[in-house]
Amino acid sequence: MGVWRLKNMVPSFNNMKKIYLVIAGAFLILLVITTMLLSLIKKPSTKTQKDSAFPTGIPDQGKTGQQTNQQNSQLSNTTIKNTGGNQGLSDSTDLNISTIAPVETEDFKLQYSYKLKKIVVEKKTPQAEEQFINWAKQNQLTPLVKNADLTLIVNQGKNPDDFNPVIEFLNIFMNMGQGSGQSLSPTPTIQPQGPTSSVQNPSSISFTYYAQCGDQGSLPLPDGGTLCSAGCGPTTVAMISSSYVDKKYDPKVIVNLYQSNDYLLGNDGSRYSDAHELLKSLGLKTTDYLVFDSEKAETIVPELRKYLASGWTFFTLASFCSGGCGHYFWITDIDSKGNIIAYDPAYGRYQIPYNENSRYPYPLYRLAFGVKK
Secondary structure (H helix, E strand, C coil), X not given: CHHHHHHHHHHHHHHHHHHHHHHHHHHHHHHXXXXXXXHHHHHHHHHHHHHCCCCCCCCCCCCCCCCCHHHHHHHXXXXXXXXXXXXXXXXXXXXXHHHCCCEECCCEEEEEECCCCEEEEEECCCCHHHHHHHHHHHCCCHHHCCCCCCEEEEECCCCHXXXXXXXXXXXXXXXXXXXXXXXXXXXXXXXXXXXXXXXXCCCCCEECXXXXXXXXXXXXXXXXXXXXXXXXXHHHHHHHHHHHCCCCCCHHHHHHHHHHCCCCEECCEECHHHHHHHHHHCCCEEEEEEEEEEECHHHHHHHHHHHHCCCCEEEEEEEEECCEEEEEEEEEEECCCCCEEEECCCCCCCCCCEEHHHHCCCCEEEEEEEEEC
16 A cells, blocks of 8 residues: 555656746746846947937937927927037047048048048148148047048048058059159149138028138137037027128137027037027027928928028038938028038038038938028
8 A cells, every 4th residue: 555655656746846847947037038128128228328429319209390398398408419529539439430520621631431431531732641640639539540440541532432442452562662642633622711701502692601610610619629520500500690690700709609608519519409599699580490300301391492482591400320420500492403502511611502412311300490580
């Protein structure tokens, strides 16, 4: 009898063992899932913190451009950073080179290549590299100097997007002992770089143009940086103010007004809400904010045309790369083909006014507000 009971008890022990194993396995799976969920929850906050160092846009607000009062309040207090912002430059890994605005001097021309993912410096004179180094130091962009991962230096006339490292090496090898290889073609004619250049826009109205990297490009900003590195906001305000109010409102005067009003202006860029308030304080009429969902030109053109027909122009915020690259400029017209024509303080320095559609599919439009006398 005792033997029979023992034999019949053995399966029950095995069943208990299986149950324990199943419970332990389920607990292990639950632990793994919990760990994964926690890591996913943490990642967005980490990304937000990292991205906050670079020019970022307003939160997506949908395509209608309508918000509640609370949303408008949040938008007006959002910090919008400039295309040329140079925050976080103590380490080259913190430098978002796609946010650096194009620059052209007598010695070199500099721009970001979206194809190569590098800053391309085109040499115009034998002193180009030396002058580029001086410029980089002056603008706290020393990580660009002698860093092949960030910067490519080419001779004048080369298309940076056609650069082939193998061909470039062969050219250097074949030209050893023949000097620097600097092109001897004459320096191309450049539009005047004075503080103002009044031109006719497509609507036959004369507006005043300022380049943020022009004569006043070294102007220091209240919160750090220079007009050239992070001043597209006040430069755009200066163009509008000089054109509509008084010629005295050049970038220096506008920067001083930003400072006296305690507006944000420095390496972190500037706020469109401050530009809105400053233009109103100078007696100009403004509209409410028109908020777009990072739209391409053809999407916003029909809405802007309605305002343009009534004499409005637009202080505008748009992105010039997929990661943000926020930049301010002044839309003054839209031509018959739907090209958006603007006075652009950075990209439009040598084409006044500038066809923003020439950079299609960028810029991606994020916000605008109308302004007129």
